Amino acid sequence: MSTLRMPILETERLMIRPFVEADLEACHELLDREGGEGRSLDARKRWLEWTMASYEELDALHQPPYGDRAIVRKGEHRPIGACGLAPCILPLARLLDPTASPSDEGYTPEVGLYYALFSRQRGQGYATEVARTLADWALRNLHLARIIATTTHDNAPSKRVMERIGMRITRNPRPEPPWLQVVGILPNR
Numbered sequence: 001m002s003t004l005r006m007p008i009l010e011t012e013r014l015m016i017r018p019f020v021e022a023d024l025e026a027c028h029e030l031l032d033r034e035g036g037e038g039r040s041l042d043a044r045k046r047w048l049e050w051t052m053a054s055y056e057e058l059d060a061l062h063q064p065p066y067g068d069r070a071i072v073r074k075g076e077h078r079p080i081g082a083c084g085l086a087p088c089i090l091p092l093a094r095l096l097d098p099t100a101s102p103s104d105e106g107y108t109p110e111v112g113l114y115y116a117l118f119s120r121q122r123g124q125g126y127a128t129e130v131a132r133t134l135a136d137w138a139l140r141n142l143h144l145a146r147i148i149a150t151t152t153h154d155n156a157p158s159k160r161v162m163e164r165i166g167m168r169i170t171r172n173p174r175p176e177p178p179w180l181q182v183v184g185i186l187p188n189r
């Protein structure tokens with residue numbers, strides 16, 4: 001079986017690469033201080049070690065390259081953000097079929113795309129570049145039927161990124177879960 005390992009992906013301005021130990025401070029700042037996850041530096045270090053180990057372990061098991069990657073500007077080393085692919089199980093049927101019964105949860109396994117940038121890096125088109133590149137790679141190389149992204153109603157920038165990469169935007173008719181208020185769906189064509 002051929003490897004599913006994700007190569008370093010490049011755009012005109014950016015690289016999407018695996019995280020390395022030297023990225024610990026940037027990860028902690030982005031995900032815990034700005035992103036609100038609130039983990040301690042020690043907890044983030046354990047997460048980073050697990051993330052780096054998962055690259056090898058998922059590849060050894062011939063599994064998709066789920067997990068986090070660093071976003072860096074070409075010629076630089078410090079991450080300006082994070083992105084990745086996440087396995088998830090979503091009640092997508094109820095979002096796609098307005099005639100579905102309220103009791104029909106319609107959960108399906110999906111692959112989610114996510115992206116996060118330091119606040120000082122936003123508004124420069126980086127998220128769109130990264131989302132488009134990562135989604136294109138995943139659809140082409142993992143042979144997915146579709147890729148999804150989720151956000152909250154008040155996250156207009158994330159919704160714009162979804163729209164720019166061609167996702168169809170749908171709203172969850174229910175208030176829960178809060179992270180599944182808006183769903184972008186990009187089918188593999």
